[in-house]
Amino acid sequence: MTLTFDQTAVRGKLTANAPLAPLVWFKAGGHAQWLFEPKDLADLQDFLRALDPAVPLMALGLGSNMIVRDGGVPGVVIRLGKAFAKVTKVDDVTLDCGGGASGILVSSTARDAGIAGVEFLRSIPGTVGGFVRMNGGAYGGEVKDILIDCDVVLRSGELVTLGNADLGYTYRHSQLPEGAVVVSARFKGRTGEPAAIQAEMDRISAAREASQPLRSKTGGSTFKNPEGHAAWKLVDEAGCRGLTLGGAQVSEKHTNFLLNTGEATSEDIENLGDEVRRRVKDTSGVDLEWEIQRVGKRP
Known part of the structure; x- marks a missing residue:
């Protein structure tokens, strides 16, 4: 159109x-x-x-x-740009976070304010708006555990506040209205010592560095963990470690990550993911669900 x-x-x-x-x-x-x-x-x-x-x-x-x-x-x-990337302390355990703020900014602001319980956001490479929409989580924490409420602009332009219960959170999913844009959110942690909070953030960072291909062109965790299974293990057992298609590759370091090795098209990456899903289904009978959001039109 x-x-x-x-x-x-x-x-x-x-x-x-x-x-x-x-x-x-x-x-x-x-x-x-x-x-x-x-x-x-x-x-x-x-x-x-x-x-x-x-x-x-x-x-x-x-x-x-x-x-x-x-x-x-x-x-x-x-x-959302810088105007939506501010993080401020509301009280001893609560932060008001702009929808464009990164997980690193939220967690470091929490550390400086002596607020524990949001360290896991340090490990998620995204923004508050994405965390809220997808119930982002890692290392034992997820957004549904810390969200009080969020301000969203609906498709109509109306600004509304939605509480945690309004979002119908499940694993890596929410019922945020279609077309809604998260412009801010309130996260509640607990009181903690900045040094201990930093130590936990350092532990998470080291664990990520050791296990994930952070210096590659990747999309993070590719598939959701099925009930009772680890996605990476299913992919590995299906013989997909290092599997390539065009310029895309299944990471050898962490098999739930896909890589653009240089000149991959998005079609290469998505087709590789679908091939992995097919092989996992054949070997284990498990249907892997995409965690990565796929948007737009095929060429």
């Missing part, structure tokens, strides 16, 4: 045919028909109020757990 905008109607940055590969961890994929980076909350609300409800809409964080297909993403992709 042809989509045009009056650039003077927004105060943020609105870009047509914007390449998304530089914005995602896999460094592969097509363009956004339009990319909107709002200046502030009011700019985002005004934009959504004026946007035709039929236009597809997607929020993009750090792009760490996402395959952007080579045919690109139709409609509008919204990316």
Whole structure:
């Protein structure tokens, strides 16, 4: 569909045919028909109020757990910038976090404030908006354990506050309304000593460094852990460690990670993931579910 905008109607940055590969961890994929980076909350609300409800809409964080297909993403992709990346202490155990804030910023702010219980966010390469949407988790913690509530801008432009129970959290999933953009969230931890909090963050960082291919073009955990199973073990037992397809490869270091070894297309990466799923089904009878979000059109 042809989509045009009056650039003077927004105060943020609105870009047509914007390449998304530089914005995602896999460094592969097509363009956004339009990319909107709002200046502030009011700019985002005004934009959504004026946007035709039929236009597809997607929020993009750090792009760490996402395959952007080579045919690109139709409609509008919204990316929250610095105006949405602040983290402030509310009280002795609570943080108010912007939807664009990184897990590293949230966890380090918590450490400085003597708030324990959110150290696991240090290990998730994403933003608060993505954590809230996907019930992000690692190393024994997940967002549903610390979220009090969140502010979201609905597709209509209306700002609403949703409590933890409103999100219907399950494993790596929420019932956040379609097209909603998380602009802030309140996380509650517990009192702790900054030195002990830092020690736990260091432990998590060391564990990640030892077990995950952090210096590669990857998308994080590829498949959800099925009930009673570890996804990586199923992939390994299916003989997929190091398996390649085009420029994509199953990591030899951690088999639940896919890699772009250089010039992989998103189609290479997704097809490799589907081949892994087929082999796991054949060997174990288990249907692996994608954890990585796959968006856009195939070429």
